[in-house]
Amino acid sequence: MRILFKAIPILFIMLGSLVCPLDALGDSGHDVLLKKAYELKEQYKETEALAVYEQIIAADESNFEALCQASVLHSLMGNRFTDDTRKIDHFSTAKAYAQRAYMLDSVNAQSNYAMALSLASLAMVSGPKQRLSLISEIKSYLDGTLAADPNHADAWHMLGRWYFKMANLNFAEITAYKVMLGGLAQKSATNKDAIYAMEMAILHNPNNLRYYFDLANIYQEMKNKEACVYTLQRAMAQNLDLQTKEELELSRRCKMMLQAYQR
Incomplete structure (x- = not known):
């Protein structure tokens, strides 16, 4: 089961920033930079895209799109490091951005997915008790994502992983989870649930x-x-x-x- 949740390391090339000063772009600066960041992300230049999103956030702390995108990128990039210190730095920043976006709009698919992803990422580098606590939080954000966007393939995929993890808890994890929840109040997850969610992810992408x-x-x-x-x-x-x-x-x-x- 561990192979399913093991991150695949990736060599990441650090390139120079292509970001223009925000003030030089006038009132349309945010839109111009958001478009630039999107283009960089589509070209797999995620380090540069993140730099653009964070430049927008520095100028506009309430820019919802930039907060969501920066959160997701920090979660993805953190997985590419082998040492936990750098992982935690990225994952903690991802959670902070996601929380800010969620406070701005708690029913939006992007903010809910960013929250779910940041919690799932932190769970991988947490101790057993904290890991279960984080995992127990993820489901509500995935439900929120899919309520807002039933075609969100990545959310279906993460839900499949969540179901699989919950369906295959060991005895100690089940006991700890029951204590945390005061009894297993949530519907028991099954491998069948996991398969269905994965197939939905494939259907949509x-x-x-x-x-x-x-x-x-x-x-x-x-x-x-x-x-x-x-x-x-x-x-x-x-x-x-x-x-x-x-x-x-x-x-x-x-x-x-x-x-x-x-x-």
Whole structure:
């Protein structure tokens, strides 16, 4: 089960900032910079995109879009470091930005997803008790995301991971969770719930290899060889134009898993 939640390290290239002074852009400065940040993110220049979003936040503490995007980028970038200190720095900043965005609009899909992602990220570098506490908070934000945007593929994916984690708690975790909640008040999660959520993620974005890989791992944990192979075959059939080292690594792992079953 641990393989499903293990972050894949990525080499990240630090490039110079392309940010223009905000004052020089006049009243439309925020819109210009938001567009610039979006373009940089689409080009996989996430460090530069984050710098732009944080420049906007420095000038406008209540810029909702910049807060949400900066939060998500800090969560994603924190996963790429191997030492917990740097991870925690990024994840804590991600949570702080997400909380500010959530206070501005608590029913928006972006702010709810940013909160869920930041909590999930912090959970990975927390002790057992705090990890369970953070995990217990995630579900409400995922529900908020999907209530606002039922087609949010990343939220469905995270919900699938949440269901899988909750469905496979060990005895000590179950006991601690019951104590925290005063009894398991929430509906028990199942692997079937996890599979459904993962399939919804794939439905809304069939081009994300991570969704297939995580679904295949769920089937592998369930000893369902046929479903695992079928999921991996679906992933390979997409013939995706892989752009990042993470995507290339995921493709390699999918192929290795599939080959192991076909021997």
